[in-house]
Amino acid sequence: MEPVVQLSGVVAVLGGFPVLAGADLTVARGEILLLRGPNGAGKTSLLRLCAGLLPVERGTAIVLGHDIAADRTAARHRVGLLGHSNGLYADLSVADNVAFWGATVGATRDEVAASLDRMGLSGRLAKVPVARLSAGQRRRTALACLVARRAELWLLDEPHAGLDAAGRDDLDATLREAAAAGATVMVASHELERAGALAHRVVDIVGGQVRE
Amino acid sequence: MEPVVQLSGVVAVLGGFPVLAGADLTVARGEILLLRGPNGAGKTSLLRLCAGLLPVERGTAIVLGHDIAADRTAARHRVGLLGHSNGLYADLSVADNVAFWGATVGATRDEVAASLDRMGLSGRLAKVPVARLSAGQRRRTALACLVARRAELWLLDEPHAGLDAAGRDDLDATLREAAAAGATVMVASHELERAGALAHRVVDIVGGQVRE
Amino acid sequence: MPDLSPVSIARPTGTRFSRVLGIASLVGIAWLVVFGLFLSPNDATQKAGVRILYIHVPSAWLAYLAFIVTGVSSAAYLFKRTRSLTWDRIAGASAEVGVLFMGVTLVSGSLWGRISWGIFWTWDSRLTTTAFLFVTYIGYLAVRGLGGTHQQRARRSAIIALLATLEVPLVHFSVKWWRPLHQQESVAEGKLDGLMLFTLFVGIIAFTLLYVWLVLHRQRVLAMEDALDDQGLDVALAERRAEGAQV
């Protein structure tokens, strides 16, 4: 079967600095991949590149069968990204946020409710505006939005950070379910034990390159 | 010896919601205290209250000998806080940021350089504007600013999040040194193994209250 | 697309052609000085003030030409079959030179206005359009400076340039209808005598040569900057990979 992500010799540049310096990576369908590496290694950059937010300067990059070096918007509608920031609207309630992101892919009301439930947000919190949430509650909301989007390729940047023990369990279970259902998951994390137990495979990112 | 932090029956309110619901806590000089608890329990609120950012609604709160229920600015110059956000100036370089925060307490050039060194920021990174850093590098910079401030009471909100293995070791060593030198450290964290090994004592925060 | 930028960073931007062009425009300017300041007669009403005309009008025309070139090159960049960063750099270089010439028009026109009307500025339609045109292309240059990869810069600024090209006639006509010309030019068309007309002609030739020369060089400098970026990237890449090797 064709790999979901296939990078070879990918170079990406931000402000003149090569954030990725010739990265090679192949990820198969249904795989949960852990990206680990020191601060500034290029994990975030790699995920943003796969999401089509960072242009490919050199090399070839195929995501879900689309050549994103040629058109980086091509694969986007099938990709879901949770970055360092949450992408939430602070004035809207938790439920409204999840409903909005769900609506962008035509999710039904029930699917949205299920996503909220999945991240433990269905009680009092659902009606609270995001501006009034704690850091971990926001992270959960962002995860619920991601769940509602039903992507084929999940890109998560330090998803465990800020979550409590129950939240981490919810997250891991969600990712395992998604992978079992055929989605592909790439997780960048510094919490090696937790994420290591979750992942099928681990790669090291160092100096903008990938080491298996 | 007089405790550094002494809260009893502290209630604090944000937008009508009691983020702290009668918290009692005593922290001794030189102690490293871990605050743990589920998302939304009130850890951040407790730290912000001790830093004088959140007003005390009811109860008594003494920090470093000052009654912050009466005047919440009283203890501030002796307190250092690392919150969920970093408090950095994105257009200034790492070194400029640390130098600025150092200067607010009259730190010398050498002390600033030492702080940078402490968090592994003395090489190429020192001259890079903060806007161009990775998440972990920003967190390190914020920690270096905190180190440069030489506070007596250190309040850290999930300091490990985003740091790589080396950064975590640097951080733990720094906190141990500070505590050994007589500073008091309060850490809120969800990384219980790491932070648990560091702390002298652990308290649980649940529903805006403290359980020993 | 002919290769207008046979650059390598080690080589100067001059080529034999551009040197000839440079000398030609120098000669043209020398001619302009001789004709404009010495040989051409004083105007009946304007006296020596009329001599500003020989800078004012050519620079205005060249600015228009420059902005047209920017628009055309931007379109050429956006059109898939001719997509090349050279078009983007020509667009940028031309806009820079155009802004320069438009600045000269504004300053020379203001000084002229001071001499002949007694005021620096009036809100007549042509002056107002000129001012808006000037600002629009300053905005375009600001957008070029926003950063990103070369392709991103090229695409974004090409779109802004096309919008500007479309918007310029709108601005022009709306301003014209808003303020019908109430300031009669003191140098009416017919009044220019033969030598004056010739001097103006010399000025236009000289400025056109200067324009081509400036754009050619500026475009090459931009190409070098881009090449330097790429070369710097190779060095930075090696450093970045070495960062990995240490660990």
Place this chain on the structure above:
Amino acid sequence: MSTWRIARLIAAKDLRIELRSRVVTNQVLPFAALVMVMFAFALDNDNVLTRVAPGLVWLATMFSMLVLVQRSFAVESADGALDALQVAGVRPGGIFLGKSMALAAQLAVLEVVLLLAAIVLYQAEVAWSGAVLLVTTFLAATTGLAFVGTLYGGLAAGAKGRETLLPLLMLPVVAPVLIGATRATEAAFGTNGASSSEGWPWIGLLVLFAALFGTGGTLAFGSLIDE
């Protein structure tokens, strides 16, 4: 999803944010009214004021619009939602139309307030015969302004120092709207003895402008917001 459904979704979201935060209602409207008062102060001359009232209405609209556009994109970039929208593959044309619609709705409210302020503060007289012209002018100008504001707002949203880039880009472009709308409004008001029929050619200009930026924005918005 179709561009049109995306646009409705985005517009509904923006209006709901406004409903919850009341920023425009509680703050931009009073601000706009204040700008009108400030003009009255600075110009300090009654018969001038009445004569230039239509121009001032549109000038104040333009300044207040800067604030509206800033707010519209501050909401998107505060927590990286614009990035998230792009990753979600939401069609940029839809984002553009949706945000334009929400902006147009807010501008429309603003303009009505300014018009009333002008009538009260500057003793501008509205002839009833000009009402159709007036409404058409407002619709056409509002559409054009909303398109321009969204286009340049989106471009500036990714850039650092965006608070200040936006006005630089936007002001020269809206000059034709300022002119056209002012003249058409004067004709509708009958200011300086202008008659209603003089206003219609200006409407043509306004519509052309809106069409130009509407098409341009729908096609090009994707490339402009991609940092």
Place this chain on the structure above:
Amino acid sequence: MSTWRIARLIAAKDLRIELRSRVVTNQVLPFAALVMVMFAFALDNDNVLTRVAPGLVWLATMFSMLVLVQRSFAVESADGALDALQVAGVRPGGIFLGKSMALAAQLAVLEVVLLLAAIVLYQAEVAWSGAVLLVTTFLAATTGLAFVGTLYGGLAAGAKGRETLLPLLMLPVVAPVLIGATRATEAAFGTNGASSSEGWPWIGLLVLFAALFGTGGTLAFGSLIDE
């Protein structure tokens, strides 16, 4: 550390940020010049223009100042630096004075540009005899504006929807400066036959205003920024 040293530290930091980002230089100045052009445009009457030139200079200063103040506090609240400053126990009076100083420096540059624009664009005539009055007016007004801007900028910095709260708060307060500075500038220019001596009483108003807000700000800034 003394309030004064803190102020110098903060001002130096703000000016360094400007030096690195060039936001004001590259974007606010052209914006201000544009505002002048727009006024001239909307007013459509040459002799009115010359007469109201001083008022327009100050009105444009006020609008551009909004942008400057926003930028000044956007830098502080983008990543919670203002909170950090408070926790650090940095004296609020020092923060206030420091940010006012940096703002005043930027305003001064802005005003010079606007004044030149007025002279060129509106044919405002400057009598040499009025030069001392003019310079004094600019100094006094700039100081007052910088204080007011910092005071309300700080107040709005913590609030949600600050893009829009600031102008609402600030514009009515600066009305006296607008009036005083306009009258004094008219006297200096000799507009409408005003004589230089008519200007000095207005300077008194401006100085009083600056002193009032300077003192008030230094004392009260702490309570204002503490949400």
